[in-house]
Amino acid sequence: MAEVAQTTAGRTRGMGELIDVEGKTTEIAPFGTTLAALAAERPEIVGLTADMGRYSDILPFRDAFPSRFFNVGMAEQDLIMIAAGLSKVGKIAYCTTYSVFITRRAYDFVAIACAHSKANVKIFAGMPGLVNGYGATHQATEDLNMMRGIADLTIIDPCDATELKQVVRAVADIPGTVYVRSLRGKVPVELNADYRFELGKAKVLREGSAVGIISCGYMSMRARDAADIAAGQGVDAAVLHVGTIKPFDRDGVVAFAAGFDRLIVAENHKTTGGLASLVVEALYDAGIMTPMIKIGLADSFFECGSQEYLEAKYEVDLPRFVRAILENR
Structure with a gap:
């Protein structure tokens, strides 16, 4: 090939x-x-x-x-x-x-x-x-x-x-x-040398107080970059990286989410059936009804093109993250 x-x-x-x-x-x-x-x-x-x-x-x-x-x-x-x-x-x-x-x-x-x-x-x-x-x-x-x-x-x-x-x-x-x-x-290479992967454990990659971002895959790095940009505009966002989808760290996600009035869930996947669905299920079971923005893909097929073009068109790029952090302040 x-x-x-x-x-x-x-x-x-x-x-x-x-x-x-x-x-x-x-x-x-x-x-x-x-x-x-x-x-x-x-x-x-x-x-x-x-x-x-x-x-x-x-x-x-x-x-x-x-x-x-x-x-x-x-x-x-x-x-x-x-x-x-x-x-x-x-x-x-x-x-x-x-x-x-x-x-x-x-x-x-x-x-x-x-x-x-x-x-x-x-x-x-x-x-x-x-x-x-x-x-x-x-x-x-x-x-x-x-x-x-x-x-x-x-x-x-x-x-x-x-x-x-x-x-x-x-x-x-x-x-x-x-x-x-x-x-x-x-x-x-984004994580610090002292980072340790633990099966079934979500990890806080950035502390913050205004909005909580829950993400997985390379979207966690994008979330951290967007949080750094938003901090310059007075909005401090925290980032929780969910490296293990199954077994899912339900307790860790619920504890993180409980500390915020606004949440963002981000994934390189459709917003149905992946991380966002897991987070919604966990929060519902815990009685948490925090407003949430989902950054991910629609229930659709997607066209050909460069990664930059596709991410911008389908709104999973860095500017979309920054807008999500800053809106509804």
Whole structure:
């Protein structure tokens, strides 16, 4: 599959790479480099892809351990079934492809061969949401909604290279099947060196008093950037990053939300069935009826285009975050 480039703002960007932000440090292929280092310590780890090695950043693992790497071709159902089979003989199977192909083409295989069987399969699903500019066939904008419905499945949505690397290591010891919304290419390094990923625990990334933002994935970094901008206009926003979608930190979210008169929930996903739905359910059960703005995608299919164009058109870009923080002050 030949790489198709996206040209935006006078520069070229490869498939699935996040928007570059001036002044931010990035790390190249943190998933693959971390997996290769971990595999040197854990001989039971194997890596698989469905002809998406280059676009999932697993090639550093392939190069380090060619005998433990399997490219099954463009066959996502085979990818999941082979990974499940390898887990039956004591392997920890890390498998990668686009998130849209995992969720739409291999859903039953993830549910039955993996989650139901408690298979030691770790799925790193690349380019969720609007990161992919190739239209509805390649944009997994409903994957959280779908995967939440599978019992005994862990779901993680890391926010930057620091957290992604920790997740790569952590999932090796999380029992059963794990679905990770992976980040690829030049991934921003945003979190402090002392940050520690904890399964099922939301983390406050920024303190504030005027408005509370609850977010997941790379939207948490965008939320923090928007909060910094809004602070210059006299509105101080706090940011809670929900890195684990399932198991969901209901208590942590409720405790955070209880401290604010206004809330914003932000996700790189449709606003139905994902983080926003989880937050609404948790707050309703706790008797909290705080006004809430949802930043996310509509219940629609989305067109082709650069990430910058799509995010601006569908209002999940940085200016939308700033407006949400500042309105109704």
